[in-house]
């Protein structure tokens with residue numbers, strides 16, 4: 001019987017894993033929301049891991065608001081770096097394998113071709129820097145780890161994400177102003193959840209760093225078009241290419257992961 005704890009289980013990936021967990025055989029899941037377990041609290045993490053016989057920890061907990069992270073870097077580092085360090089230390093102490101999710105935003109976006117796991121990270125915003133620090137703590141302290149970088153993550157059912165926002169605004173009849181100055185691979189949380197459960201845990205992949213995306217590079221504008229097409233809204237919605245769209249945080253121009 002595999003015993004798996006999922007941290008940050010109230011986010012879009014956590015909720016997708018919860019749905020998939022119902023079908024998993026010979027596996028016991030313990031889903032911890034941010035209210036059940038604050039990963040920034042070292043003592044709480046250690047007490048929980050000491051008293052349970054977990055074999056894996058899937059860390060879905062993160063500070064994911066890229067814009068807010070610029071304004072409140074301490075909060076981002078607390079969760080994405082210190083919180084991850086706490087998990088890595090306790091996983092090491094109690095023989096637990098850590099499956100941690102990271103991001104395409106560890107790269108600066110200057111490369112013309114897709115980023116491979118061997119490419120040198122060089123984040124250009126606080127979110128990316130805080131996530132890279134988390135990766136580094138894991139590599140330093142815990143041999144039995146998987147770091148899975150993904151990109152432009154969305155769920156059709158859960159949470160706040162680009163897919164759901166475009167759909168909602170289109171249905172409300174709002175103008176959709178979207179930029180095309182970044183390229184990445186949108187990734188459904190279902191793809192990532194399957195990769196974690198089927199390939200990493202069941203497939204027994206070797207420890208290390210992996211990239212997992214839906215594999216089709218596009219701009220945000222292309223993605224918006226795809227969402228509208230998929231939902232039969234292309235003719236009704238007013239999608240406008242907005243090259244003046246500015247964000248507070250710098251974003252990599254190309255964050256396509258190989």
Ligand SMILES: NC(=O)C1=CN([C@@H]2O[C@H](COP(=O)(O)OP(=O)(O)OC[C@H]3O[C@@H](n4cnc5c(N)ncnc54)[C@H](O)[C@@H]3O)[C@@H](O)[C@H]2O)C=CC1
Pocket residue numbers: 007008009010011012013014033034035037038039040059060061062063064079083101102103104131149150151152153154159
């Ligand atoms: N959303 C995206 O576009 C991308 C996300 N990722 C990564 O994928 C992973 C999953 O992301 P999502 O499901 O989209 O995020 P999300 O924002 O939907 O969920 C994150 C969860 O972490 C929880 N959390 C925050 N602080 C916590 C703390 N101190 N202790 C415990 N839980 C805490 C939140 O309550 C939330 O439920 C994250 O590691 C994220 O960095 C990577 C690339 C892109």
